[in-house]
């Protein structure tokens with residue numbers, strides 16, 4: 499490994515989960531600083547994004563893939579302070595945001611070089627750390643799987659979430675029309691300000707209203723993080739030959755759907771999860787999303803939507819905030835003094 503003049507300490511602080519369970523299981527401990535292997539870089543982390551999958555992993559409900567770093571943290575922003583074999587020296591000192599294979603809640607993390615993306619000009623490290631996981635997920639699903647196009651009508655469940663807000667901004671940038679479900683009026687106003695039409699899932703039969711609002715035609719794509727009994731409701735308001743893409747199971751793993759409606763509409767039901775995908779897949783996705791983020795921030799279509807920032811020592815507060823159901827957009831952990 500080659501390192502920058504920055505002296506990499508032998509030990510670092512990082513968060514571990516003592517036992518699967520509540521936020522009291524999150525502990526900041528001293529750990530060995532990992533060396534980058536072939537094709538990898540060591541990032542000095544300035545900020546790490548918090549995602550719902552981290553909460554599920556802490557609870558023991560989302561085990562990491564066997565070859566992943568078992569500690570929490572799927573995305574970071576920071577600078578490259580050491581490179582492994584096969585990675586060019588010119589990467590040393592680069593400010594990057596990265597998709598991690600775990601371990602991002604730390605002072606240092608090792609990441610495949612191909613999963614690092616340049617920070618769009620003008621963004622702080624905290625803002626940059628809020629981008630990789632959600633934009634990579636929505637790009638993979640809406641663009642690659644869904645074939646998102648200008649003029650498409652897209653339903654996104656959980657519009658005010660990290661994933662939901664990225665999906666709204668991506669849809670607007672593509673010139674698509676976006677419909678979202680939300681849990682309350684404050685979340686509705688937030689999503690409307692981003693350009694989405696909103697439906698209150700606790701009080702409205704959203705599938706009927708969406709059908710009415712699309713003159714009975716329905717939506718071309720559904721990005722569904724709820725699944726469970728939402729799948730049959732999605733089928734009611736998806737257009738002929740529309741596609742429903744499941745990315746999480748907040749509403750339950752099993753579902754009963756009307757197969758006749760699926761056939762009559764020639765609709766497609768599919769699903770995706772990013773974490774276990776191959777290094778080659780993630781590298782290709784990062785390369786494409788890096789370009790989209792640079793262009794989207796330059797054109798003003800994208801805004802970073804960070805609603806809360808906590809120091810790494812307060813990781814338990816960050817998880818409590820996410821679990822409260824009151825958060826909007828993204829929560830980020832800050833490490834050190836950089837903004």
Ligand SMILES: NC(=O)c1ccc[n+]([C@@H]2O[C@H](COP(=O)([O-])OP(=O)(O)OC[C@H]3O[C@@H](n4cnc5c(N)ncnc54)[C@H](OP(=O)(O)O)[C@@H]3O)[C@@H](O)[C@H]2O)c1
Nearest residue numbers: 549550551635656659660661680681723745746770771772
């Ligand atoms: N497949 C993948 O590759 C992948 C990658 C990343 C994340 N994910 C998944 O995507 C989901 C969102 O992640 P995040 O980090 O953005 O989480 P988050 O900010 O905590 O958001 C969770 C969202 O779920 C919404 N929700 C819960 N129950 C709902 C219901 N019955 N109807 C409609 N919306 C409902 C909430 O809406 P309200 O707040 O309005 O109630 C909230 O906006 C998580 O489940 C995560 O595991 C999947």
